Amino acid sequence: MIKEVYNNLVDNYLKIKKDLFAFSQEISKETQDKVNDIWVPYVPKPEDPKGVLAIDGGMFSKEVRTGVVFVVNAEAVYHDGEKTEPKDKMARVGVFKPGNDARDMTGYAMELMELKLALHNPSPLILMDGSIKKKIGKKIDERYLYLLDQLKETDKSREILSLEMKTETEIKNSLILENKLLISAIKERGRTVWISKKSRSTDVFNSFYSDMTLLELFTRGTGYTKPKIHFIDVGSIEEVPELKKLGGEYSTFYVRLSNGSMILRVDVFGRITCDEIEHIMNKLHSDSIKGYPYPLIKAHSDVKVSKDDRARILSMIGRYNNLGVSWWPSQFR
Amino acid sequence: MIKEVYNNLVDNYLKIKKDLFAFSQEISKETQDKVNDIWVPYVPKPEDPKGVLAIDGGMFSKEVRTGVVFVVNAEAVYHDGEKTEPKDKMARVGVFKPGNDARDMTGYAMELMELKLALHNPSPLILMDGSIKKKIGKKIDERYLYLLDQLKETDKSREILSLEMKTETEIKNSLILENKLLISAIKERGRTVWISKKSRSTDVFNSFYSDMTLLELFTRGTGYTKPKIHFIDVGSIEEVPELKKLGGEYSTFYVRLSNGSMILRVDVFGRITCDEIEHIMNKLHSDSIKGYPYPLIKAHSDVKVSKDDRARILSMIGRYNNLGVSWWPSQFR
Numbered sequence: 001m002i003k004e005v006y007n008n009l010v011d012n013y014l015k016i017k018k019d020l021f022a023f024s025q026e027i028s029k030e031t032q033d034k035v036n037d038i039w040v041p042y043v044p045k046p047e048d049p050k051g052v053l054a055i056d057g058g059m060f061s062k063e064v065r066t067g068v069v070f071v072v073n074a075e076a077v078y079h080d081g082e083k084t085e086p087k088d089k090m091a092r093v094g095v096f097k098p099g100n101d102a103r104d105m106t107g108y109a110m111e112l113m114e115l116k117l118a119l120h121n122p123s124p125l126i127l128m129d130g131s132i133k134k135k136i137g138k139k140i141d142e143r144y145l146y147l148l149d150q151l152k153e154t155d156k157s158r159e160i161l162s163l164e165m166k167t168e169t170e171i172k173n174s175l176i177l178e179n180k181l182l183i184s185a186i187k188e189r190g191r192t193v194w195i196s197k198k199s200r201s202t203d204v205f206n207s208f209y210s211d212m213t214l215l216e217l218f219t220r221g222t223g224y225t226k227p228k229i230h231f232i233d234v235g236s237i238e239e240v241p242e243l244k245k246l247g248g249e250y251s252t253f254y255v256r257l258s259n260g261s262m263i264l265r266v267d268v269f270g271r272i273t274c275d276e277i278e279h280i281m282n283k284l285h286s287d288s289i290k291g292y293p294y295p296l297i298k299a300h301s302d303v304k305v306s307k308d309d310r311a312r313i314l315s316m317i318g319r320y321n322n323l324g325v326s327w328w329p330s331q332f333r
Numbered sequence: 334m335i336k337e338v339y340n341n342l343v344d345n346y347l348k349i350k351k352d353l354f355a356f357s358q359e360i361s362k363e364t365q366d367k368v369n370d371i372w373v374p375y376v377p378k379p380e381d382p383k384g385v386l387a388i389d390g391g392m393f394s395k396e397v398r399t400g401v402v403f404v405v406n407a408e409a410v411y412h413d414g415e416k417t418e419p420k421d422k423m424a425r426v427g428v429f430k431p432g433n434d435a436r437d438m439t440g441y442a443m444e445l446m447e448l449k450l451a452l453h454n455p456s457p458l459i460l461m462d463g464s465i466k467k468k469i470g471k472k473i474d475e476r477y478l479y480l481l482d483q484l485k486e487t488d489k490s491r492e493i494l495s496l497e498m499k500t501e502t503e504i505k506n507s508l509i510l511e512n513k514l515l516i517s518a519i520k521e522r523g524r525t526v527w528i529s530k531k532s533r534s535t536d537v538f539n540s541f542y543s544d545m546t547l548l549e550l551f552t553r554g555t556g557y558t559k560p561k562i563h564f565i566d567v568g569s570i571e572e573v574p575e576l577k578k579l580g581g582e583y584s585t586f587y588v589r590l591s592n593g594s595m596i597l598r599v600d601v602f603g604r605i606t607c608d609e610i611e612h613i614m615n616k617l618h619s620d621s622i623k624g625y626p627y628p629l630i631k632a633h634s635d636v637k638v639s640k641d642d643r644a645r646i647l648s649m650i651g652r653y654n655n656l657g658v659s660w661w662p663s664q665f666r
Contacts, residue, residue, distance in 0.1 A: 002408060002635055004406060004422045004423065016402070017650065020400045020428050094352070209399065213399060213431070216398065302335055316342060
């Protein structure tokens with residue numbers, strides 16, 4: 001990169017540091033009071049992490065001019081009472097038509113895989129990556145409700161049924177519908193929690209900074225926030241029984257599993273009590289590293305599609321636009 | 334990555350190849366006829382590339398919980414009659430507040446820098462990366478038109494004036510306004526062409542595949558397509574004189590500079606004639622590598638923010654969330 005960037009960085013150094021780290025002017029006394037009000041200090045008790053299942057997915061898509069190659073995979077990691085090990089896996093490689101929706105569709109397919117792993121591996125406590133709001137937020141296009149007929153058995157199948165639809169638009173809308181059906185199915189089973197390590201939500205403190213940032217600044221020890229209840233609006237689709245089941249409530253709370261470590265945001269369906277939060281904390285704390293549940297780290301690193309993997313997959317398929325010059329910048333291919 | 338991905342790739346190998354490369358069923362005889370109709374074979378003549386200026390920008394943004402560090406830089410590369418060399422450069426490092434708009438805002442700032450380099454280095458032929466449609470497409474929020482007062486001199490200044498606005502929302506809206514002002518200014522100067530190497534536009538053939546893909550399949554030699562004229566609708570803001578100037582026409586054509594190389598899409602303001610297209614082709618061809626103008630490649634590689642640059646800049650500023658464990662996956666930081 002050109003040296004002007006470093007010159008500019010040096011010139012602006014103090015301002016950059018100030019903008020990035022100076023909180024005091026912006027955060028009021030009320031924020032501190034509110035933190036004291038909702039934060040419950042709690043020291044987790046050792047508990048056998050047996051029966052904890054963690055699921056994460058990885059994805060990759062590469063657009064070439066004639067189509068988009070996609071790769072999705074997901075893994076379920078289980079603690080059997082002795083150790084934390086992979087228990088179940090899924091993967092799919094395929095092609096979407098060229099277009100703007102391919103990346104979204106790859107993401108939906110990955111989420112479907114994660115949900116299917118959860119349904120096929122029932123466990124007392126299932127950890128998923130992400131948030132309920134994001135999972136249920138995709139808007140259904142009612143013109144495609146007829147696809148539900150072909151998706152009825154999706155909670156029993158290990159295949160992503162939507163990928164068999166005829167047209168690209170059907171595949172896309174079906175992926176969203178299939179997602180909702182699987183989340184409805186999960187909602188009715190045992191305890192599943194969604195854990196998010198990066199959340200920009202501001203609904204607790206209504207500040208410019210995220211709830212996570214404020215909690216990380218104003219608390220240091222282990223503990224959790226009193227749960228906040230959200231209502232799920234299924235909107236105009238409530239005449240469809242399979243989708244109506246999605247309606248109801250979910251709870252959100254923040255948690256710190258070990259002193260000085262990061263804050264996590266946790267979502268669960270239904271209304272959760274403080275006793276249940278403490279039970280979940282105990283389970284997670286017993287198999288965590290630096291405040292993050294180890295099974296999720298394990299799943300995450302297994303499903304990650306590395307740079308080497310990407311190159312290998314594309315070379316197996318055969319690059320469309322390979323100009324055969326190694327120094328050629330990859331963006332120009 | 335888990336081995337299931339490779340298993341699935343092997344299982345689906347033939348289908349993936351077929352989906353990615355099989356055109357014949359989908360592309361009709363009419364497409365072939367239409368290509369013959371608009372494609373003009375033309376062998377570029379050697380012409381002194383003196384006076385060609387190429388501009389490209391690079392950017393990088395990294396979100397930490399208390400803000401978003403951004404880096405933008407741009408370079409103008411000039412052919413002085415003897416060689417192609419950097420002529421002018423700009424760079425800026427700063428911080429946006431945390432939020433969803435930071436990436437967009439970084440992009441706008443980079444585009445502003447590219448436009449300012451074009452205005453400060455007048456040349457007979459200026460090459461920019463991208464398309465006119467994308468540059469003029471950002472929608473103005475009329476509530477922020479009052480900011481225009483502070484932006485009046487932007488075409489004369491080397492600074493991005495918008496970054497001095499008071500609130501984050503003002504900065505964002507001002508970046509969009511400043512962009513429009515600079516494009517208006519450029520439109521009134523000498524010949525500037527926007528070159529896009531990856532375009533999904535389908536407005537020529539109205540096919541599922543992009544115009545570029547179809548031209549790459551149905552033509553091999555050097556040549557260009559007859560220009561297509563687009564009308565720029567300035568919409569409801571035409572009562573603002575500075576912005577009204579943006580209205581009018583622009584032309585789009587596709588071009589191949591050397592046999593077998595890729596197709597480029599070119600946009601220019603106004604109505605272009607075939608003679609002018611051939612003149613531009615001659616200029617570009619004389620300083621191109623594998624059908625892509627060398628000055629743009631040079632600018633691109635100079636402004637690129639590499640992985641090493643990113644790491645160095647972040648370590649100079651000081652990571653907010655550094656947990657001090659080297660094996661810790663970067664996504665968890």
